[in-house]
Amino acid sequence: MPLPRRSLKPVDEARAATFMARLDALRRERPEAPVILVTAFSFGSNYLKLLHHLRKRGAIVALVTGDERINGATPIASLAGQGFFDIHWASNPYVLEMPYLASRYDFDLVHALVGTYSPYPFAELLRLCSAPVVADYIDFRELMYDDGVSVDLEAHKQAFGVQDAGLEFELWRRIFTGAAGVVYKDSPESLRHLSRRHGHTPRAIEFQSYVCPEWMPPEALRPRDGTPSRAVFAGGLQCDPAQHDFKTCRTTLDVALSLARQGFHFTVYNACDNGLGGFEAFRELADANERFAYHPAVPNHLLARALSAHDLGWNYQHFEQGSETAFCHARVMSSKIFNFLEAGLPVVASRYTAYVASYLEAHDIGLGVESRDIGDFAALVRETDWDRLHAGVARARDTLSMDRHFPRLLDLYNHVTGKTLFAGTPGDITPDGNPALRAQAQGEPDA
Incomplete structure (x- = not known):
């Protein structure tokens, strides 16, 4: 079901075509490298660790954001050529252009940093994109006004300026249940809570912004x-x-x-x-x-x-x-x-x-x-x-280093794509958890 359209400027198709042509050129230069779209509406500084390690492992990284700056401050363009991404597009309107690009280019994988932002662009991404999408939750926005029993939709509307909280939560449900894989950072209890609510246990791993x-x-x-x-x-x-x-x-x-x-x-x-x-x-x-x-x-x-x-x-x-x-x-x-x-x-x-x-x-x-x-x-x-x-x-x-834990993320990528995107990935690294809560986490839906 398509999302309701608001008055937005149209997709810049010429710019999208140029972006895809540049990706094709990169693919010809590095034919063995997986092409991964990493996307976030508002790009946080700790996301640089993900980009750095994807590039370190040989991926072609296409970064698409809804903002030109990290946390609204440091220009993303200032990091070009420093080993974080191969190509960057600060998209506007992001809710249209990011899903448009994902639906028209043959990415090997999409890593969507869904964060605490609007679910609209990511619901559109899942609806239109043919590549597997891994949803990375820096926070579970659905839980911010949840008392463990029910959600205060009115508080959610006031906090985020949401017009239709019911629709927004339906879109979060679609993201949670439709993603090929889920990456989460909060307590495993949060994931289990949403799994019960949505009647769906995703293939998921706990993966932090570990030490570089x-x-x-x-x-x-x-x-x-x-x-x-x-x-x-x-x-x-x-x-x-x-x-x-x-x-x-x-x-x-x-x-x-x-x-x-x-x-x-x-x-x-x-x-x-x-x-x-x-x-x-x-x-x-x-x-x-x-x-x-x-x-x-x-x-x-x-x-x-x-x-x-x-x-x-x-x-x-x-x-x-x-x-x-x-x-x-x-x-x-x-x-x-x-x-x-x-x-x-x-x-x-x-x-x-x-x-x-x-x-x-x-x-x-x-x-x-x-x-x-x-x-x-x-x-x-x-x-x-x-x-x-x-x-x-x-x-x-x-x-707690990225070198120890990044292979777990690559294993998830390989699983959801059915491909060996990154050869030689160790699969025997125990997922990090919180030992103090380990007993409570039995049955956690980890890969």
Whole structure:
């Protein structure tokens, strides 16, 4: 069933033809290489890890996005020729042009980063595309207003400006049930919950934005000994009150003030700061308080060196529920922790984000805290065995590396296509999970 059409400018067929002709030329140059379409409406910085490793394994990567910038900040075009993609199209209207391209070119596979964005373009992709589609959920948007029993459609409409929430959730169902494979990052409980709701268990793997060893700095800018005194947050903060996760921006500022009063240094690298304003409160605090520093976006592959000048990675999904349900927050994952691991930093997370906290503690790479701990964070720091956590971080940089886990994704690709897209892919690597929740994950629909 086609989707309802809104007033949009038509597909730029001439540009699409040029794009496909360039792909044909690349295919003639590298006839053995699989041609993979990677697509996302809004491209997040951690997606660079996927692109880097696909290119590293020899794929021809066609990147199609609905935005010209990473997190609305760093121009994607600035990364051309650096081993992330062979060709890029910033498409507008994305909801029409991306499915149009996918329906007219013979891709070997489509990896769709469905994220927390509108399901419309991805439902169209599945309807029109003949190549197998792997749906990659950075978050399960369906669960944001789910209490484990029912969904608050009105809250969803208000948060995302949705006109027809019923139709949107039907489209999410089509994506979940129609994708050839599913990649997820949140708790396995989230996947099982949606499998029960939709009456469908997809072929799925847990696959995180793991550590890229080649992005680790050869030498940390700060020694890993003594009591930590410098915390750093690196990720996207939203300055628009209409954004569903806007409250985390205010919470991050409050935490920075609290830690600075206790003698800690706190630094923010904001992946969503495009230089157009909106973060004046952070800049003013940086001017007024020598213990606080604020920086705009740093591309993901250059971030670890900057982070290594600190002692602790701070996960910004803090101590307020925001507008989402506790059911959702307890099951989400954070890709930021792997950036901190690349820099050699233990991670602090909120116990409110229970899956993140349990992941840190199961791998011995950080600790979960509660809001009451922030007022006397110095006491918690004194009580923590940092030598043990630093040893855990050193181990995890290997056990949670892309080199170890990327073959699992390639195995999924080979399975859903029925082809050996990547020869010599090991198939015996155990999927990473959260050991603390492993008992609950029995029967998880992993490949």
